[in-house]
Each structure stands twice: as structure tokens, then as C-alpha cells.
Amino acid sequence: MFVKPVMAYRKILDQFDTTDMENYLEKLLISNGIVFSDEILDNLIIHLKLSIFRVNSHNIIKISGLAMSYIEDKFYSIAFKLAEWLKDEWNIALPREEIIYLAAHISAKTSEMALAKDKKERLILDLIEMLSIIDDEFLTNFSSSSSKWIEGLAMHLSPLLNRLYFNIHLENPLIDELSLKYTNVIVIAFRFGELITERYGFSLTKDEVGFIALHLAAFLEEERLKSINSVKRLIVVCATGGGSANLIRLKLEKYFPQATVLTISNSRLAYIEDNPDLFFSTIPIGNQINGVPVIEIKDFLNDRELMKIIDQAPLEVSRNNVDKRLLSLKSLFDPIFFQVLPEGEYLDIIRTQSKKMIEEGVAEEDFLNLVMERELASSTIYGKGIAGPHPIRLNAKKDSIGITMLKNPIFFDGKEIRFIMLINLKKGHLFIHKEISKLIMNLMSNDRDRDLVFECNDFSMFLKIIEKMI
Numbered sequence: 001m002f003v004k005p006v007m008a009y010r011k012i013l014d015q016f017d018t019t020d021m022e023n024y025l026e027k028l029l030i031s032n033g034i035v036f037s038d039e040i041l042d043n044l045i046i047h048l049k050l051s052i053f054r055v056n057s058h059n060i061i062k063i064s065g066l067a068m069s070y071i072e073d074k075f076y077s078i079a080f081k082l083a084e085w086l087k088d089e090w091n092i093a094l095p096r097e098e099i100i101y102l103a104a105h106i107s108a109k110t111s112e113m114a115l116a117k118d119k120k121e122r123l124i125l126d127l128i129e130m131l132s133i134i135d136d137e138f139l140t141n142f143s144s145s146s147s148k149w150i151e152g153l154a155m156h157l158s159p160l161l162n163r164l165y166f167n168i169h170l171e172n173p174l175i176d177e178l179s180l181k182y183t184n185v186i187v188i189a190f191r192f193g194e195l196i197t198e199r200y201g202f203s204l205t206k207d208e209v210g211f212i213a214l215h216l217a218a219f220l221e222e223e224r225l226k227s228i229n230s231v232k233r234l235i236v237v238c239a240t241g242g243g244s245a246n247l248i249r250l251k252l253e254k255y256f257p258q259a260t261v262l263t264i265s266n267s268r269l270a271y272i273e274d275n276p277d278l279f280f281s282t283i284p285i286g287n288q289i290n291g292v293p294v295i296e297i298k299d300f301l302n303d304r305e306l307m308k309i310i311d312q313a314p315l316e317v318s319r320n321n322v323d324k325r326l327l328s329l330k331s332l333f334d335p336i337f338f339q340v341l342p343e344g345e346y347l348d349i350i351r352t353q354s355k356k357m358i359e360e361g362v363a364e365e366d367f368l369n370l371v372m373e374r375e376l377a378s379s380t381i382y383g384k385g386i387a388g389p390h391p392i393r394l395n396a397k398k399d400s401i402g403i404t405m406l407k408n409p410i411f412f413d414g415k416e417i418r419f420i421m422l423i424n425l426k427k428g429h430l431f432i433h434k435e436i437s438k439l440i441m442n443l444m445s446n447d448r449d450r451d452l453v454f455e456c457n458d459f460s461m462f463l464k465i466i467e468k469m470i
Helices: 003-013 019-031 038-056 073-090 096-114 117-138 147-165 175-181 183-200 206-230 244-255 266-271 303-321 346-359 367-377 430-445 447-454 459-469
Strands: 062-065 168-171 233-238 260-265 278-281 292-296 333-341 381-383 385-387 400-412 415-424
Touching: 019 038, 019 073, 038 073, 038 096, 038 147, 073 096, 096 147, 117 147, 117 183, 147 183, 147 206, 168 206, 175 183, 175 206, 175 381, 175 430, 183 206, 183 430, 206 303, 233 244, 233 266, 244 260, 244 303, 260 266, 292 303, 333 346, 333 459, 346 367, 346 400, 346 415, 381 415, 381 430, 385 430, 385 447, 400 459, 415 430, 415 447, 430 447, 430 459, 447 459
Parallel strands: 233 260, 233 278, 278 292, 333 400, 385 415
Antiparallel strands: 062 168, 381 385, 400 415
């Protein structure tokens, strides 16, 4: 899920040997009498790398709000000298906004050394308390993560609170892309923003929420990789146990390096003594064998199908370990919540559909308010006529998705809308949000499938098209 942005980042940064830059930054800090730790130096280098990445990707950060007059001149001096060095040595021109942001970052990070021990400990304790609430609501493990990750998040939160105090807001040029590709993480980040508001009294913009989402996404990606490595035993089932099964085995061994992958025929299933973590089967054998999940696959996997399996496999294992039944995305659609309208007002359509979900007993009483709060904070209209409104936090009584097809396009916030998916998920069912995000991305990237969906007149036709896509 997060592979492509990481690959692009590495491709750009691999062109440079950052040793000289690190040495130059260290000399600048020492010559200006700034006390710093190895961790802070590493963090500043990461910030510089991200600045270079943004410049090369033409995603320049923007700064709005009051002027950053509270930053000492020495931090501006360091930032401008670093910018000059990058221009002279690597021919990279940092724009003024990036230089100002760099100065603010150096000021904030090095100020951590001067931060009173009790204040730093209080901030970390606050973070752990907020992350514990997040974990309880979304079934995540943020609060039990390494102290290094939590301290890193604290180092982001400290300057964030300073910016909010001085009414300084950063614009995030990637916020729209983040909202689409990482919908599940954005949901968590918005809830985290609510907790910050409750605790400190500051309201976060959607751009700041996006920056927090990046920190959370990094943690979740690390967890995903750990989950992949936790898969120790896989069994591939096919008609004969050979042929295509061996080809599948070789591919799985590449992506699950810690796993032993075996192939067997359907007739040998009864003789398995030690259950695997997961079964893959090219023939229909049910959803489970002896309580172990089964993923049905094709005889020959293309790259897209293989990547889907890589994401799905550890999820199935962990879900099975906590005794959670696999939910099919298809099962979330219900003819009761399917409607075709000639036109209408976007927010009115959401209100009407939300009220119906509440009346039918699948949504909580505050569902409408939470949906409107999320929509007004940051619109969930993703482009290509597709919208996916959802509450700012998950609290469904029953997982469900309301569908509205519009025969004539309507507009909200300058964006066209033809297809509305009102998403209502239970607490902890964030993994389904990830699958919904993939469906939306598929619709946006595939003109033919999108046109077929837009032309649907009844629920059965819609379900047949969606079933092929998922």
C-alpha cells in the first residue's frame, strides 16, 4: 500500500551521498552553539532529504498564517547556509517556503534538548494516553510501539503545538492524494486531531492532519512488514500438488521470506498433521480448514493479484488469531440503502441516507453528525465523479455502505459528483476501509468500469459489476 511513494523517495535520494551534507550540518550547529543529540541530527537529515524529495517531485510546501518572527536569527542563518550548500554542491534550489520551514524545523528539533525533562515526559505520557484511546477504537497497537517511535511523534507534536499557538499553519500539497490512497490512516489521524483539540484546545487543519497521517502510516507500514514476517507456514492446495502450485510456491517464498511454503493435492488435505498459518487454494475448498483461513487464488497469478495476496495474507492470519470472521466487501451493500436519483444537493443526499441508516438500525444516533463533521472538515469527493463520505470515527452497529447513483452530475465545492458511497463501519474494522479505498481507486483509474457503474439502474446490476472488481 505504501510501496510506491517509498520507492520514489529512495530513487531520488539514492542519487546523492549525504555524508558531506551531514558533516556540514553538524559543523553549522556546533559553530552556532546549538546543543543536539545524534537522534536530533538524524531527524534533521531526514527533514533535508524530504525537502529534496519534495523539490524533485514538484510538491513544494506552503506556509500560511503569521510570519515566523519567533524563530531566532541563527536558525534562519543555518537554513540559508544549508540551502546555499545544496545549490552549490548538488544544484538543488530550495524555494523560500522550504528554507523557512527548515529554519522552523531546526529551531523546534534543537529546542527539544532545552525542553524541561518533566515537560517532555508529560508530552510523551499525553501521547501514550491519546494513542491508547486510538488503539481501543481502531484495534491498533500505536501505544505499545517502541519508545523511539513515540518520541519521534512527540518531536513532531511539540513544534506542531507551537505552530498552533502562534496561529501558523502549513499547507500539505499531498493532502488530496493522502486522503484517497490512505483513507484508513486519515480516519485515524482525524480522530487523533480531535483528541489533540480536547487536550490542548487547538484545532488542526486538514493539512496538519495529513502530516500526522504520514507518521501513523509509517508505523502501520512497519507493522505490515512485521506481519508478513510473522507468517511462518503456508500450504498451497491444487488438484495435483504440482505444476502451477510449484510456481505459486516460488512466488510466495519470495514475498514471505520467513515462511515455509508447501504444496499438496486436494486428496492429501486429510493427512495434514500440523496446521499452517494459511491455506492458498486454486480449487474451491471452503473458507476454512480446521479453523485455518483459506484464500482462493488463480492457477497463474499476475503482479496485481500477487500484491493483493501479500496484503491480505497477514491480515487473514491476524484476524483469525483474534477470532474475527472475514467480512466480504460485497456483503456490505444492501438494496435497502441503494438509490438512483436524477439529481440533488450533495449534503442533503448524505443527510437523508444517514438518517435512513439510523432508522434501519445499522448506524448509531450520532452517525449523521459525525459524517457531517468529517465532510465539512475535509471533503471526501475524490474526483472522477466519486465521493466516499464517512464519519470522523467508526461506530457502526452493522457494517454497511449506502449507494447513491446520480443520473445527472451534481457539484459541491467545485467538484463533480455522480456516485456516492456512504461508508458506515464498526469500531475496529479499519481493514475494510482499506479495501473500500482500493475499490475507489480502481473505479477512478478504470474508465470502462466506472462508466458501467455510473450507468447502473438497479442493485443487482451494480452488485455484479462490483463483484468483478473486488
